[in-house]
Amino acid sequence: MAAFQRVIVRRPGQADFMFSGRLLAEVCSPPPWRQSSRSRDLFDQPEWTCIRIYSLADGQLVVVAEDYSDLRHVRRELRVCSGPDEVVDLLGHGELAKAACAGSGIDTCERPENDADEIHATPQIPERKPEEVKPPCAGESSGPTMTIVSRELLEKRLAVAKTSSYRRQLSALERLRDADVERSLAQASLEVVTKLIELEDRFPNLATALRFFRRQLSLCLLSRERILQIAPVLLTGPAGIGKTRLLQAVAASIGAEFHAISCGAMTANFVLSGADAQWAEAKPGKIFEALCGGKTGNPIILLDEIDKVSGERRYDPYGPLYTLLEPATARAFLDECLALEMNCAHISWVATANDSKALPEPILSRFKPIDVRMPKREEMRAIATSVYRDLLGTESWGQAFQPELSSQALEQLSALTPRQLRQVLVEAAGRVAERTAPDSVADGRQLEISPEDIEVVVPRTSARRVGFV
Numbered sequence: 001m002a003a004f005q006r007v008i009v010r011r012p013g014q015a016d017f018m019f020s021g022r023l024l025a026e027v028c029s030p031p032p033w034r035q036s037s038r039s040r041d042l043f044d045q046p047e048w049t050c051i052r053i054y055s056l057a058d059g060q061l062v063v064v065a066e067d068y069s070d071l072r073h074v075r076r077e078l079r080v081c082s083g084p085d086e087v088v089d090l091l092g093h094g095e096l097a098k099a100a101c102a103g104s105g106i107d108t109c110e111r112p113e114n115d116a117d118e119i120h121a122t123p124q125i126p127e128r129k130p131e132e133v134k135p136p137c138a139g140e141s142s143g144p145t146m147t148i149v150s151r152e153l154l155e156k157r158l159a160v161a162k163t164s165s166y167r168r169q170l171s172a173l174e175r176l177r178d179a180d181v182e183r184s185l186a187q188a189s190l191e192v193v194t195k196l197i198e199l200e201d202r203f204p205n206l207a208t209a210l211r212f213f214r215r216q217l218s219l220c221l222l223s224r225e226r227i228l229q230i231a232p233v234l235l236t237g238p239a240g241i242g243k244t245r246l247l248q249a250v251a252a253s254i255g256a257e258f259h260a261i262s263c264g265a266m267t268a269n270f271v272l273s274g275a276d277a278q279w280a281e282a283k284p285g286k287i288f289e290a291l292c293g294g295k296t297g298n299p300i301i302l303l304d305e306i307d308k309v310s311g312e313r314r315y316d317p318y319g320p321l322y323t324l325l326e327p328a329t330a331r332a333f334l335d336e337c338l339a340l341e342m343n344c345a346h347i348s349w350v351a352t353a354n355d356s357k358a359l360p361e362p363i364l365s366r367f368k369p370i371d372v373r374m375p376k377r378e379e380m381r382a383i384a385t386s387v388y389r390d391l392l393g394t395e396s397w398g399q400a401f402q403p404e405l406s407s408q409a410l411e412q413l414s415a416l417t418p419r420q421l422r423q424v425l426v427e428a429a430g431r432v433a434e435r436t437a438p439d440s441v442a443d444g445r446q447l448e449i450s451p452e453d454i455e456v457v458v459p460r461t462s463a464r465r466v467g468f469v
Contacts, residue, residue, distance in 0.1 A: 004021060005020065023054055024054060025051075025099075025104035026050070028049060051065050052064045052328070053100055063091065065078075087104075144225045146185055147343065148182075149343070150181075151181055153341070154177060157339060161173050168283050172284045172338055176292045183295065185346060186228040192253060196217070206235075230300070232351070232366055232368065233367060233370060234351045234368065234370065237371060240418060247350050254300070258301075261302065264308040268317055272320040276336050285335055285336070285337070287333065287342070287344060287347075291342060297343070298348065302352070307353035307354060324347070330344040380413065380415075381414050387421040387422055399446075400433075400441050400446060401429060401432075406449075408450075409454060425454075427455065
């Protein structure tokens with residue numbers, strides 16, 4: 001039987017409801033946009049798409065019902081019931097309600113029907129597949145692993161795809177089979193927490209965000225398997241102040257796989273969830289690519305400039321995120337191209353935005369928002385030092401320059417924004433190289449960037465909003 005867990009139910013426009021309970025049943029039906037128009041016309045009541053029933057330590061039951069008929073305004077209702085009879089009276093005898101009650105061991109057979117209180121939904125109920133997470137065995141060096149898709153279901157989909165004309169679908173399924181469905185799970189460690197503390201010197205204006213990541217990792221260390229899991233977090237603030245660069249540095253320090261998705265180019269839901277195989281240019285979504293092409297089942301995925309998403313409402317680009325950002329539903333995320341459910345519950349989601357008000361409220365409520373300020377001038381000296389060291393470490397010509405900048409050069413660079421630093425430093429290094437003979441550095445002499453090599457250009461103000469690259 002499942003253990004008691006802390007549950008938070010976020011209801012738009014209302015305070016979060018928190019309790020400790022044991023999940024007895026979770027039943028979901030296809031959301032309205034995947035049902036036929038005829039099935040929607042059959043019912044006058046709202047069509048609930050998910051019902052969960054929890055038991056509390058004192059014997060009470062909690063019923064949570066969710067309605068996704070309008071993805072921008074997801075509706076959740078929650079009731080605390082004193083016993084099974086109240087649950088049946090509340091849910092009635094709809095197919096979804098019957099399945100939820102049956103799954104929780106509540107008998108509905110002999111109770112009278114009450115159409116007025118019934119929560120209706122279409123009777124298509126997907127099979128729920130248990131998540132497979134394997135702890136390390138004694139003597140093994142590898143850590144815990146998980147199964148991202150059911151092997152049995154993958155083989156069935158392959159058999160069907162071989163008889164169809166959808167070649168891209170077959171190719172993707174074969175790639176997944178060849179890569180295997182088992183993935184290791186990255187783990188947290190005290191060493192990683194220490195690395196995050198050291199990042200504060202490089203990102204002084206992002207100390208609040210770094211504290212959030214340290215606390216998340218500290219929580220991971222309390223679990224037996226220490227599986228890396230970070231709650232969804234959104235960094236908001238002016239363009240060009242280092243939000244994206246920080247998240248890249250955090251992922252590198254943690255040692256987790258990192259995938260970045262530019263939301264400015266995300267105009268439809270199939271970017272994440274794939275397009276139906278019937279379309280000529282159909283292909284799997286970016287979530288499948290991240291899990292299929294990666295080595296771990298818990299990567300960090302960045303939604304860069306999430307406030308820049310645009311597209312038609314019927315192809316709502318935010319649509320897949322309503323499932324992916326909730327661990328309970330992320331365990332069975334459907335890729336439309338492959339018609340295959342994937343376990344995405346261990347993915348850590350991070351996002352950046354210049355204006356959080358541009359996000360739909362149901363999406364914003366799924367993130368921990370952290371405001372990021374512009375760095376102060378004295379902080380820019382530390383940031384400039386960090387960017388310069390990174391530049392020397394990543395560029396092939398970096399060994400030709402001195403490892404540190406002079407105090408005068410740092411003072412001149414402190415007038416810039418974090419985004420400008422790398423470009424200005426590359427240009428300054430180019431000026432130094434232009435007047436230096438290649439043979440002069442053959443003996444190991446290192447070049448120095450002087451204040452005269454640094455050209456500070458004040459950016460033009462513009463109404464157009466751009467994010468940090």
